[in-house]
Amino acid sequence: MSTHHIKLTINGQAAEADVPARTLLVHFIRDTLSLTGTHIGCDTTSCGACTVLINGRPTKSCTLLAVQADGAEITTVEGLAQGGQLHAIQEGFHQCHGLQCGFCTPGMMLSSVALLKENPSPSEDEIRWGLSGNLCRCTGYVNIVKAVQYAAEKMQA
């Protein structure tokens, strides 16, 4: 199997490595870079637990090859807080009890960040559709919607 040298930026830091061609991005992030906040829930692009931002777009990293992310700028959950300050979306999930077991939370927050970038004051329906690629089994989504609304308000203030 061929090996490829890739260079990318992850959470603002440069990273480079030789990876076998078939390495999935999620395994590169979790195993090679030891950023285990990105989770694997289904392997079929259905649940969204592995969502990261690639050049600002929410992407399910379980069905993307690491080589496809060569040259990209990636944000994972570890890159949300800045200088010890939680991102508004993290604060929203905490304040509104938008998480329980925490497993879907990183992907859910990254999809929310991307949604808010595109639509800074989404309606409830827009939030629900915007997060429809991310499954949560614990919360019933009610408080996740509130968390996104909290972040939207905070980011506009």
Add this chain to the structure above:
Amino acid sequence: MAEINGLGHSMKRKEDPRFLQGKGNYIDDIKLPGMLWLGIVRSPYAHARIKNIDTSKAAKIPGVAGFVTGKDLEKYNLHWMPTLMGDTQMVLPVDTVKYQAQEVVAVIATDRYAVADGVAAVEVEYEPLPVVVDPYKALEPGATKVRDDKQSNHIWHWGAGDEAATAQAFEAAATVVKEHIYIPRIHVASIETCGCLANWDPINKHLDMYMTTQAPHAIRTVLALVAGHVGLSEENIRVISPDIGGGFGGKVPVYPGYVIAVAASVLLGKPVKWIEDRSENLQADSFARDYHIDAELAADKDGRITAMRMKTLADHGYSDSQAAPSKFPAGLFSIATGSYDFQKAFVEVDAAYTNKPPGGVAYRCSFRVTEAVHAMERLVDIMAHERGEDPAAFRMKNFIRPEQFPYHSALGWEYDSGNYHAALQKAMDMIGYADLLKEQTEKRARGEFMGIGISSFTEIVGAGPSSQFDIIGIKMFDSAEIRIHPTGKAIARFGTKSQGQGHETTYAQIIAEELGIPAEHIKVEEGDTDTAPYGLGTYASRSTPTAGAAASMAARKIREKARKIAAHLLEAAEEDLVWDTNKFYVKGSPDKAKTIQEIAFAAYTNHPQGMEAGLEAVNYYDPPNLTFPFGSYICVVDIDRGTGQVKVRRFVAVDDCGTRINPMIVEGQIHGGLNMGFAPAMMEEMQYDEHGNITGGTFMDYLLPTAVESPRWELGETTTPSPHHPIGAKGVGESATVGAPPAFANAVVDALWHLGVRHVDIPITAPKVYDLLKKHGAALEE
């Protein structure tokens, strides 16, 4: 000074910061030096003889380190394992496989890619055998036997109640309604799958077992019991349950993968990690439900319920590997008399083997309560409709009255407390019941179908009193150990294990309430059997009723010792001291006081002569009774006559779980529980074809609700504390999952009753409803 944040405070969760910043520690995040990966070759057939296993090609793949087969395990008599229900289950097969996706061969390799290559390269030759899929056919004379080691496909019969008296009551009844109700096979599908990391140290004969388990201590004892003969001894087994990405009952059982990983680590002398993929999780792990119920309800001429009878066939797959208390083969199905006052009931369950995965775990439910509640709430609705009575009024008329508590049900339970009328009335007020009835009449006249569905459930949780409840003989108490440090901070450890319920916060709040130490100063730990006191774990909404009670009791022991120390410090008599929030003061002199922090410091620096130093306590809490949370839910649906689509317009849920420790967390539990009531009611079913092929084995076929389909839940509450729990709490994790499904079903049937529709089995999918509309000439066709 930090806030104390005792009972009733919606304190933000202490566990959140790590989860919000990607620093949770889930099973797949744990790595050990030299760790190998385990993958599993699974059967494509539901029933087949294994003719040959050829690992020669797989062995040549770079990184593949070894294989484990049933024959390898047979040498150590580890190819079978006992189930919690006294049955047996294969770890790996020696000659035949009994369900599709069953484990056949384990492959061990240096990384997850090599192991996947190895799994793909193992060649297994099968001879397919006749398959038994339908449990009714399984019990017919001459049916193919699923298990060679058993007499037949009939596993057990269980019954409760007075059969003869119930039959008499049915004969005397003015109205009898009957229905066949199927509660389909479903899967908890927590977003994190199951997995483990087994690390056997051959020098010290010590096993570290990191695993996704809701019951770490029970697992440790099971491992010691089943593998004692090969050198696993309980003091040398450490089970560590790290952060768990959702459990819902699916992480209670011992799956073959766990056992194989231990065997592989012992055989290879290296740490071995096994992480299921989603298909393995859905196809092979324990299912829930799969009850076929023939249910009947009798009423007198005034519409008072007089008797209930249910005959049930339970499909257990090829092994009875339920996770239920030993003496309850059908779980707590005998809660089926529900919220209603009548004294003649008889329920029976027969269990059958089929060529399907084994199991019978809960799906966020305390042992078969959902099945019982669904059948009863459907019957009540059918009876009300049949008699032309309003379903709310019919329920109000038949509810157990508040003054009847503690109430002795026909099937032998003592309900601790309840106020069913208040909960239903509140739900009716919140949703505007009278206006909805008016709207429904108007719409029906216009040919629009709108339905209103009620469910007034009674739950039974908090297993349980040691007189009745055990798992493999271990009584179902739970435990808390609290140590107060010299600076007035504390650590508390428990035998339970949170999977998202927020124990790190709520247990701290219970202790804060009892001792006045701010909850943020109390560190809560669970999930390490080397440090936590023995407990039976978290499932069946039992953590608050058992371990939560233990926290209170242990804290009260500490407070009694604190009183002695305070008396010493204040030079006062113990009986002259008054406890107030966080301090003892001398009666009549409130300024002469010692705070819990001052007392804690003294416990280590200035304790009375003759008293042991330190300030700590342990409690093993054996609950005197179960707790009986309840609630009333009302659902409004609109049905699209052109597609059969059911739109849930509103859903009001009034829950009464006794005292609420942290209202924010309680509401979160109810939201999640409601969604897991909605899911099986409207979307989820694990189906099999006639060959035993699973037809819903990935998230592309087995559909979990997203934020789009999920209803916008509206919550209300009443509070009727449990009289026997130290803080009056009842448990809440599962109520909504138990109570919600019949509200949806009743709403859909209510919308279609005038057409002649009496019943629809869940999940109520659009095609199913469209077929019903068509059958009754009410579908709009192009």
